[in-house]
Amino acid sequence: MSRIYITGHKNPDMDSLCSAYAYASLKNQIDSKNEYVAVRIGSLTKSIQKFFEAIGAEAPQYKNHIYPTVKDVILEPSERIDANMPLTSLSKFYNEENPSSYPIYDGNEFIGLLTIDDIALWFMHSLEKHEKINAAPLIKDVLKMRDERFEATELFEDAKTVMTKSKLRGYPVYEENKYIGYVTRRCFLDAPKHNVILVDHNEASQSIKGLETANIVEILDHHRLGALKTILPIYMDIEPLGSTCTIVYQHYLKYNLKPNEVEAKMLLAGLISDTVILKSPTTTKTDVDTANELTKIANVNLNEFAEKMFSSMGGLTAEVANEKIEADFKIYAENGISVGIGQCEVITLRDLDSYKDAYLKTLDEVRLKNSLNWAMLMITDVIKETSVLLTTDFKLNKNIQYKKIEKNIYDMPGVLSRKKQLLPDVLSLINQ
Numbered sequence: 168m169s170r171i172y173i174t175g176h177k178n179p180d181m182d183s184l185c186s187a188y189a190y191a192s193l194k195n196q197i198d199s200k201n202e203y204v205a206v207r208i209g210s211l212t213k214s215i216q217k218f219f220e221a222i223g224a225e226a227p228q229y230k231n232h233i234y235p236t237v238k239d240v241i242l243e244p245s246e247r248i249d250a251n252m253p254l255t256s257l258s259k260f261y262n263e264e265n266p267s268s269y270p271i272y273d274g275n276e277f278i279g280l281l282t283i284d285d286i287a288l289w290f291m292h293s294l295e296k297h298e299k300i301n302a303a304p305l306i307k308d309v310l311k312m313r314d315e316r317f318e319a320t321e322l323f324e325d326a327k328t329v330m331t332k333s334k335l336r337g338y339p340v341y342e343e344n345k346y347i348g349y350v351t352r353r354c355f356l357d358a359p360k361h362n363v364i365l366v367d368h369n370e371a372s373q374s375i376k377g378l379e380t381a382n383i384v385e386i387l388d389h390h391r392l393g394a395l396k397t398i399l400p401i402y403m404d405i406e407p408l409g410s411t412c413t414i415v416y417q418h419y420l421k422y423n424l425k426p427n428e429v430e431a432k433m434l435l436a437g438l439i440s441d442t443v444i445l446k447s448p449t450t451t452k453t454d455v456d457t458a459n460e461l462t463k464i465a466n467v468n469l470n471e472f473a474e475k476m477f478s479s480m481g482g483l484t485a486e487v488a489n490e491k492i493e494a495d496f497k498i499y500a501e502n503g504i505s506v507g508i509g510q511c512e513v514i515t516l517r518d519l520d521s522y523k524d525a526y527l528k529t530l531d532e533v534r535l536k537n538s539l540n541w542a543m544l545m546i547t548d549v550i551k552e553t554s555v556l557l558t559t560d561f562k563l564n565k566n567i568q569y570k571k572i573e574k575n576i577y578d579m580p581g582v583l584s585r586k587k588q589l590l591p592d593v594l595s596l597i598n599q
């Protein structure tokens with residue numbers, strides 16, 4: 168049974184996370200010979216984690232790279248040899264397997280690797296001292312204690328370099344300070360390859376580190392085809408649909424399987440996220456039909472579910488005020504006045520009241536930090552295509568032409584662009 172990782176792209180979005188999750192579930196149902204593991208190659212915000220928890224799904228686990236490691240090539244004999252046994256108890260293994268090293272235990276505890284060099288040296292010393300060898304020595308008398316070891320996570324290629332230069336024939340391998348096996352030079356003849364399925368991307372530059380050392384088994388995607396070479400022919404399903412989750416759902420249908428409620432919610436989340444609740448021009452009829460089916464299976468109201476999902480992705484809450492304001496904050500200087508303007512996208516402004524005070528306060532802190540005269544934050548509702556402007560106290564506030572909602576907060580219906588709409592208005596105020 169081999170393990171096959173399923174990963175979306177770097178900086179994973181909802182479609183990447185959810186399609187990896189659901190496709191791993193499906194593959195585990197239709198192929199019991201392998202184990203499919205959904206992974207992600209980027210961090211998850213707490214709110215997205217909470218969203219997954221709320222729908223009963225476990226977020227794909229983080230995976231740093233797919234390079235082979237020492238752990239992939241470790242050996243461990245089934246039979247344990249104790250240090251208190253005579254050296255001759257090893258002769259069977261040296262006859263049959265001819266190992267260059269053998270792990271030695273003291274009771275249940277691994278204490279060291281006995282190498283054939285240790286044995287040879289012991290006999291040479293005895294000969295040198297003209298000692299008579301009447302009985303076999305105990306293993307513990309021959310065994311040399313050494314500090315050299317590998318960590319299980321050490322990269323295969325790095326360990327190979329160490330072993331090539333080392334006089335030692337074997338190294339014990341530890342994982343979290345626990346001995347898990349050992350490696351000899353022979354373990355490094357061929358680099359093992361990990362298996363991976365790419366979803367929601369097909370370009371190496373967007374993929375997991377070490378992809379060039381892995382076997383790409385399949386690709387499921389809805390992006391343009393980038394250059395990627397494989398050694399063997401592979402299965403690919405690349406379609407111009409609104410989301411990879413839509414493609415994964417088509418695969419459930421292909422196998423006459425129905426996603427369970429959690430899988431349906433995950434698929435729906437990826438689908439409506441990539442298609443902005445089926446409003447994006449990338450949305451196809453298949454996406455709309457799929458969304459309808461999934462909504463039924465998941466037993467949710469599409470718009471309510473979408474709101475929960477979008478707010479988990481980037482809702483403006485008081486806790487993340489600083490992060491949100493500074494994420495996209497541009498500074499302009501004109502006529503001796505410096506002004507900083509940030510922009511955030513949301514899917515609803517309905518919850519503005521819950522965070523506006525925190526954002527006004529943080530906006531002033533950001534202004535001070537950057538030694539600015541004036542700071543603004545444009546919050547754009549991408550669904551209703553409208554924006555709200557938050558500003559710090561400044562003498563020119565009284566000249567702002569937008570409709571004032573309350574102190575330092577203005578309504579900007581139809582204004583979506585900072586560069587083309589808001590900035591010219593701000594600059595003309597400064598130049599008056």
Ligand SMILES: [Mn+2]
Nearest residue numbers: 182367411441
């Ligand atoms: Mn996508």
